[in-house]
Amino acid sequence: MSLGTTSSQQASSVSDEEDKPIQSVCVQWERNGSKAYSSMFKLCGLQFLLFIHSAMCQNLEDLHITGPLKDIDFFIPEGEGVRFIYQFTSEPPAVSFRATGEKDGIIDIVPKTGILYLNGSLDWETKAEHRLQVESLDEKGNVVKGPYTVTIFVEDINDNPPEFDQIKYTGVVRQNSRPGKPFMYVHATDRDNPTTPHAKLMYSILHHFPNPYSEMLFQIDNVTGAISPSRAGSFYLDPQKQDTFTLVVTVKDMAGMTSNAFTSSADVIITVKESLWKAPPTxxxxxxxxxxxxxxxxxxxxxxxxxxxxxxxxxxxxxxxxxxxxxxxxxxxxxxxxxxxxxxxxxxxxxxxxxxxxxxxxxxxxxxxDINDNPPVCQQALTVIEVQENEGGGSNIGTLFATDMDEEDTLNSRVQFKIASQDPDVPASNLFFIQQDTGIMQLTSRSLNKRIASNYSLKVLVTDAVFQTICDVQIHVIDINDQIPIFEKSDYHNVTVAESLPVGTVILEIQATDGDEPDTGSSYIIYQVKEGDPNNTFIIETDSETNRGFVKINKALDFEAAPVYNLVISATNPEPLVPDVQYNSSSLTLFKVFVTNVDEPPVFHKTLYKAEVSEDSPVNSVVMAVEAYDPEGDTVRYSLEGDVRKWLRIDSTTGQIYTASTLDREQQEIYTVEVVASELNNAAQKSKTTFILHLRDVNDNPPRLAMDYPPFFCYPLSGGERTLIQATDDDEQRYFSTLTFSLVDGMNTQNNWEISKVNATHAYLSPKHVNFEEKVYNVPVIINDNGRPPLERKVDLAVHICKCSSEKSCFIEVQRDHSWPSVGKAVGILIGVLLIIGFIIGAVFFHMKHKQKNEKKSHQKDVKDKSELNRLA
Structure with missing residues (x-):
């Protein structure tokens, strides 16, 4: 039982009998003073006895916890000084009490009264629990009851500040260390009860010297005391800039959650060292x-x-x-x-x-x-070079190419060339020379003669600093170009072709011969139109095996432009002639081409015509003119195709296009038709081109409402309601970039409604009061655009005042004002009534038929059952 948990009601229930020992002590004290309690006075001193007198005699109501002797537990906070704990009541023949055990000179009992008391302060840190044995004695000192166990549990109070285990801490952190990774710890202890908040510690950094940045470079775990770089510290810490920091770290008990928590502090000296984590050099x-x-x-x-x-x-x-x-x-x-x-x-x-x-x-x-571990490689297995037999000494005749896979532009990949052998070695063994570092081959003198040797095989030694390779080179001595091509005919006369003949058609084959060595540049023939074809209408291709020439059409023929071509064709070689030989008339031939006329369709001057007009252009306005011509000079007639809206017409003679009816950009902004040009005398000969008409907008459409459902307000109105209305305009954006909304100027409208702009296309409609009936109201609204000229539209906006569901939507459509139905509605109602009557009559008829059928079946069954009974009888 705890002193702090017993109520005053419990005190009032204590019987007078239980109070008699205390009262008798007081009376005896007042009468006898020190005589009655001289022994106690000797033990405890005057101060304690004065306290006993004051507590027992003047404030008896405070000692209201009494009871018989029994096992009992007390929970008493430490450090509260001298105080009473409990009074045990005696039962005859008991006249006194005795307490033994862990009293530690602080806990005792008044023998005559049974008052258990403290004559000093308990200390949880010294001893958290005291166990005593209490027993009652008779006049002879014999035990009447007990011993009973009395346990006093000392409750801890926060009376000890936390203490660091070191006065000063030192630590080392590396530059670029990971943020949040601890590199050291501080540790503090608290002598208070660790199971209570009194010893729950919280760490923090109070000061940071120096602190060159806006945020701290270090952080501390407030529970573990782990110190680590902050995110900023991981980035900024640099021993070259600042290699030492001092942190003032504090620790608070009570988890730092109360202002009267105890606080201690310690210095933490941190040395910053260079990061070990560095990329090695290449x-x-x-x-x-x-x-x-x-x-x-x-x-x-x-x-x-x-x-x-x-x-x-x-x-x-x-x-x-x-x-x-x-x-x-x-x-x-x-x-x-x-x-x-x-x-x-x-x-x-x-x-x-x-x-x-x-x-x-x-x-x-x-x-x-790189190391030199790759030999040179010949770029080709066999390098073939052609040399004319009259080539002069020192001439470059070709290049031998070799590569080395070792590192480029180093000595390991440097290659050098040297001719190792020549076969045959006539008329001399050193007819050829190769440049050591470039592989360029030259003639040493003008000494090649095809009649002596038409081919030479060379072995070329290619070396680097370590390896060597042999490359094969073959040199062909070719005939010099000392013969000119000669045509088999000097005149191929006439060829007639139709102007419609396709490009690429061969119209003539020609032939010239050359006496030089076959299959060489000296004997191959190139044919060209030398005169009579300034526009390159014709092209001549050569068969490389036969040197035969094929004259082809290179561009479309046009009788009207060129009915006749007088062509002069030349034959030449790709190799230059020797200096003393010239081309002459034997290398030229004549050729005349007659082009016959073919009827062609008209030709438009443009492949596409475009025009732009305003959509309000008057009917019969000129839009533009198209023009076509007939290559044969026939008269051209014009017509239109694809004019589905009948907006246009064309003058068949002049090609002028007019508006034929009212244009409307809102129906179609880009209007495309086909213009047909045909010959007057042969309508089947015709051509088409596309005409695109772009209509410019004018402000010819007033604004209109753009709402999927009529607006409504929930009945009854509570005030402050508003609904969004939206309008649009079919004209181009520039004409309705700003729409304005207003109410018709009328007393009834102005008194009941108001309208306010939201943006260019929306406005709010709001009731001005709440006194509206449950029905449909027609609100006259005027919408204006900002076109030139501006247009407006008046609309009667049907606004529903209706009862709403919990989802804020109308239950049913509000009934409108009663009026006589129209003829169509009356006929519909009449037909509906007749259909309902018909359904009722049909159902009655069907029911009667079904009943008659069931009765017939029942009668047949009765007859059958009766005949069956007669048969059995």
């Missing part, structure tokens, strides 16, 4: 290394201990030739080949035990260094 590895692999090529170091190192490929390779061990050592796992791949880029990463990145990835760059 790694260079010589290709085709013969070392035993894997080979150590570099090492990286994380700022954090116990991390897991790994490599991350930037590009997905079939085989990644690098690895890293758990000390950050990077290895190349196999020999590299620069000719396959000359550079590698990848990343070194670190992860913590949870698999999160511990450091920012480092980019590793590897360059594979």
């Amino acid at each position: 790694i260079r590895i010589q290709e085709n290394s013969t070392q035993v692999h894997p080979v150590n090529i570099s090492q990286v170091h994380s700022n954090e201990p116990d991390v897991i190192y790994d490599l991350f490929e930037k590009e997905k390779l079939p085989r990644f030739p690098f690895s890293i061990d758990q000390n950050g050592v990077i290895y190349v796992t196999e020999p590299l080949d620069r000719e396959k791949k000359d550079t590698y880029t990848f990343f070194a990463i670190t992860k913590d035990k949870e698999g999160e990145l511990a450091d920012k990835p480092l980019q590793i760059h590897v360059i594979v260094e």
Whole structure:
């Protein structure tokens, strides 16, 4: 039982018998004073006895917790000084009480009265629990009842400030350390009860010296005391700028949640050191290394201990030739080949035990260094060069090409050339020379003669610093061009062709011969129209095997433009003639082409005609004129096709196009028709072109409402309602970019409604009061556009005042004012009534028929049953 939890009602229930021991003590004290309690006075001193007198005799109502001797628990806060705990009542023959056990000189009992009291303060930190044994005694000192166990539980109060385990802390953090990753801890303890908020501690950073940025570079976990770089610290910490920081760290008990919590502080000295996590310089590895692999090529170091190192490929390779061990050592796992791949880029990463990145990835760059491990390669298995037999000494006759796969522009890939042999070696063994570094081949003298040797085979030695290769070169000595082509005919006379003949048609074959060596540039013949064809209407192609020429039409013929061509055709060689030989008339021939006329359809001057007019153009306005001509000079007539709206007409003679009816841009803004031009004397000969008419807008449409359903207000109105109305305009946007709304000027309308603009196309309609009936109101609204000239429309807006559902929608359409139905409605009502009567008569007839049928069946069954009974009888 706790003193703090017993009510005054319990005190009032204590019997007078229970109070008698206390009253007798008071009386005896007043009569005898120190005589009655001289022993207590000797034990406790005058001050305590004065307290006993005051508490027992003057304020008896405060000691209202009494009861018989029994096992009992008390919960008493520490540090509250001298106080009464409980009074045990005695039962005859008991006349006194005795307490033994863990009294610790603080807890005792008044023997005669049974009052259990404290003569000092309890301390939870010294002892959290006291166990006593209490028993009652008779006059002879014999135990009457007990011993009973009395347990006093000391309740902790927050009477101890937290204490750091060090006066000053020191720590080291690396530049670019991961934000939120602790690099040190501070720790404090509190002597108060750890199971209560009294010892619940919260850490924080009070000061940060220096603090060069707007936010702190360090942060602390308020529960664990772990100190780590903040996000800003991970970015800004740099020992070159500031290598030492002092943090003032505080710790509060009561979880820092109350203003009277105890607070302690400690200094934390932090040294910033350079980041260990740095990318190594570019790694260079010589290709085709013969070392035993894997080979150590570099090492990286994380700022954090116990991390897991790994490599991350930037590009997905079939085989990644690098690895890293758990000390950050990077290895190349196999020999590299620069000719396959000359550079590698990848990343070194670190992860913590949870698999999160511990450091920012480092980019590793590897360059594979070249060694001379590739021989020169001939670009062609056999290099063939043609040389005319009259070629002069020193002439460049061709180039031998060779490559080396080793690194470009280094000595490893430098190749040099040298002629190793010549076959045959006539008329001399050194007829040819090759430039050492370029491979350009030259003649040493003017000494080639096809009659002596028409072909030479050379072996050319191609070398680099280590390797050498033989390349084969074959030189063909070709005949010099000392013969001109000669036509088989000097005049091919006339050819007649129709002007409609397709391009590419062969109209003539011609032939010339050349006495030079066949299949060479000296004997191949090129035919050209030298005169009579300024527009390149014809082209001549040569058969490379027979040197036969084929004259073809290159451009469409036109009798009206050129009815006759007088052509002069030349025959030449691609190789130049020797200086003392010239082309002459034998290499020329004549050819005349007559073009016959073919009736062609008219031709328009344009493939597309466009015009733009205003949609309000008067009927018979000229839109534009089209023009076509007939190649044969026939008269052209014009007509229109596809004029579905009948908006246009065309003058069949002049080609002028007019408006034929009222235009309307809102129906169709871009109007397309076909213009037909046909010959007067042969209507089947006709051509078509497209005419596109663009209609410019005018403001010819007043605004209109654009609403899917009529507006309504829920009955009864409560005030402040409004509904959105929308309008639109069929004209172009520029004419209704701003629409205005207003109400018709009438007393009834102005008193009941008001309208306010929302934007260019919307407005709010609002009732001015709430006294509206449940019906439909026609509100006259005027809508204006801003066209030139401006247009307006008056609309009667049907506004419903109706009872609404919980979803704020009308239950049913409001009944309108009664009026006589129209003839159509009356006929419809009459037909509906007749149909209903017909259905009723039909149903009655069907019911009677069904009843008669059932009665007939029943009668037949009765007859059958009766005959069956007669048969059995």
